[in-house]
Amino acid sequence: MIWEVFRQKKAGDYHTHCGNVHAPDREMALLFAEIQHGRRMPTNSLWVVPQREIGEVDTEDVAFGGTTDKSYRWAMTYQFEAAAEEVAESEDEQAEAERQRRAVVDGDD
Template sequence: MIWEVFRQEAPGKYHTHCGNVHAPDREMALLFAQVQHGRRKPTNSLWVVPKEEIGEVDAEEAEFGGTTDKSYRWVSAYNVDVDFAAEIAESDREQREAERGES
């Protein structure tokens, strides 16, 4: 049975797919995942999931466009007075950092 492995580098970070292992059950999959994917890089936790339990929706099956536009949350999306130039610059900086994944 094939198990997909997801690794979390540090507490609070997202789990990311790092590979798979072949194992007969969950306990062996966790053990193999620790050996193969958890010991060389910093690892906070591992998830193992049976490959057949992972579902997928791709762009041909559903439309994703437009659902994630949240530009209304940023000051730069609106016409404002020049008196707020410093606040607009700060908002733009925050937006660029958020898009790059910085906090």
């Protein structure tokens, strides 16, 4: 029987799939997973699951997100160039104002 193994590196992290083990029962699968996948890298915990118990839903089974345009959620659709120019202009204006304030204070007016 094949058992899939998921490893958590440190407490609070997500478990990620790290491989599988072949074992006749749960106790042996846990032991094999610990030996093969738990000792090689820092490990907080392991999940060992029978492969036949893992279900999958893919794009052929269901339309994830539907057909609604949600491109506004990703920053790649925004125009940053104009905003960057405004920031640069504002910084230049602030620097010029600071130079003028210093000139007035120093009496160079």
